[in-house]
Amino acid sequence: MVKYVKKCPECNGINLFWNKDRGEVICKDCGLVLEEKMVDFGQEWRDFSDEGDESRARAGAPSTYTQFDQGLGTEVGRKADIYQLDRKSKNKFFRLRKWQYRISTAIERNLKLALAELKRVSSYLKLPKSVEEEAAKIYTLAVQRGLVRGRSMESVVAGALYAACRRHEVPRTLDELSEASSIEKKEVGRTYRFITRELGINILPSNPADYIPRFASALKLSAETQSRSIEIIEKAQKAELTSGRGPTGIAAAGLYVSALINGEKRTQREVADVAGVTEVTIRNRYKELLERLDLEKEIKKTKKKRKD
DNA sequence: AAGACGAAAGTGGTTGA
């Protein structure tokens, strides 16, 4: 596999490799396999590596996005390469190398800092490693596409983490991301939307049920209450009470009702605080749930029981 | 007195002309 100094037309990533045996060029960032004929363009595709280097078997650490350069470095040429060049080419060569150096060091410095921040926020939120990796990947793509320009590095990190959480179905609220990264909630949401749109990823609305375990444990509710609230949410989804609504509000209302039914009452205030919505939103969802899912009987039942 | 309820006005984002 030979590394090219050329950007991927799909994701604009710089990690393109030419597999000589197969005659394919593969982008390590988006997995795109470029058409063979692109290789034939010859001069467009500059190969700065020397053969011997690459044909040697290489066994290294697995490539990872949380390392700032994925464990792979790019360099324009070596000293040995230039002996065969005339003066003009030499100048060109040095110019190129200077630029390559400037660009790559700037990007690498940024990535180093950003990934440190990313790790900090991620561990603060106790996110799984897989999410951290995904976020690092998203951030790396964002940097390569120049999406960080005009935005603070921290907010892009927060946005990338938020996106990664959603893709792995371990959603955190914007409030939590905001608190962990000390970026305003609005800003996190804004950059999240921006980078997901620009990178063309994701866009599947998060499932309210994904929030239940975390909210429930924060409120010290029993496992029965948890599973009951998930049932309620599933019913609500079938009754089309969930589309267009904020998932956290639905999760909060479901949890509130099931707590009532199981005689583990929490105030609307408590649930609202944990879920990061207001009491009003809980009330609205709660009302809809009662109307459409006739849960009133069940609540009355538990009320009677408590009297006994 | 605390919690639940609901009306009214304001905010930020989406959508469609």
Added chain:
DNA sequence: TCAACAACTTTCGTCTT
């Protein structure tokens, strides 16, 4: 680009437990 719009919030007064 702008206005209408839906969801959610803030605030506040009233009712219930």
